[in-house]
Ligand code: NAD
């Protein structure tokens with residue numbers, strides 16, 4: 001297959017690209033490097049089947065040659081990053097999705113949207129099944145991401161209904177693992193970096209809010225299976241293993257052996273109080289469920305972060 005993948009320099013995009021390249025497919029990676037990392041691209045450039053196109057997908061995209069798939073993974077995903085890029089985040093999910101849907105139509109390709117559990121907002125139903133419509137503040141600070149993804153889902157379903165375009169939509173729940181950007185501000189990378197640096201672990205609020213953490217290899221396996229399924233509506237992909245943020249901080253301290261203290265910082269506005277995927281549909285449709293327990297996934301992630309520790313020291317001026 002020849003696959004166009006947006007967000008290829010990012011965390012999930014680089015893992016998915018690598019998986020497809022290892023399977024022998026050709027990957028055209030597209031990224032504007034707004035939140036992506038050169039380190040991820042270096043990894044991909046070792047594969048002869050990889051080509052890279054630096055482009056902003058909020059502008060129409062001209063791509064030569066045939067395509068079997070258009071996989072849309074470009075979008076800032078970490079709250080502090082999308083809060084700094086509000087209009088770019090709305091546009092990559094609105095205009096970007098439209099351009100990529102048009103490209104898929106033009107090429108006779110199938111289309112895949114990386115959506116998010118954030119479409120459920122601050123959920124009042126727990127765990128969240130795909131049938132739940134969510135609880136989103138349409139003009140709150142997170143709305144630029146949540147509403148951007150809700151629009152992207154609506155547009156994707158409309159292209160399927162109006163044009164018969166084959167589409168897939170994954171609602172991705174908090175995923176972590178090697179190749180995360182050390183500085184991207186999400187909870188797992190923050191806690192591991194803080195623990196390895198011996199700095200305080202910053203728990204927002206009282207840490208009683210929950211998230212459910214999926215190891216990246218499990219997530220990518222779910223994405224691959226969903227690509228092969230004939231189902232045009234959203235499917236939750238995540239690991240139902242749920243932790244409070246405070247328990248996660250203690251677990252990271254234990255696994256790193258770090259003496260770092262835990263400090264409490266203000267809770268960001270509209271921060272969801274709870275989140276856990278109901279993965280009944282993914283189990284039935286894809287025969288998929290996560291295999292890597294959080295403890296083991298964190299150990300692997302910590303090992304990766306230690307490996308790039310020289311880089312961590314470099315950023316901080318060395319100590
Ligand atoms: P990431 O920030 O590591 O990667 C996103 C990539 O998209 C970056 O390389 C960035 O430079 C690129 N990008 C952003 N805007 C662009 C534009 N206009 N044109 C071209 N490239 C652009 O984030 P990630 O964690 O890899 O997330 C990938 C996708 O998965 C996103 O769509 C995100 O919303 C979704 N998602 C991720 C998670 C998660 O836990 N990682 C959870 C839910 C949804």
Ligand code: UDP
Nearest residue numbers: 079185186187188190202203204209245271
């Ligand atoms: N969080 C935290 N400390 C940090 C970063 C995040 O306590 O240094 C909290 C954040 O407030 C949220 C949870 O951890 O309740 C998950 O945050 P993240 O940014 O990883 O993803 P979200 O699920 O909110 O998009």
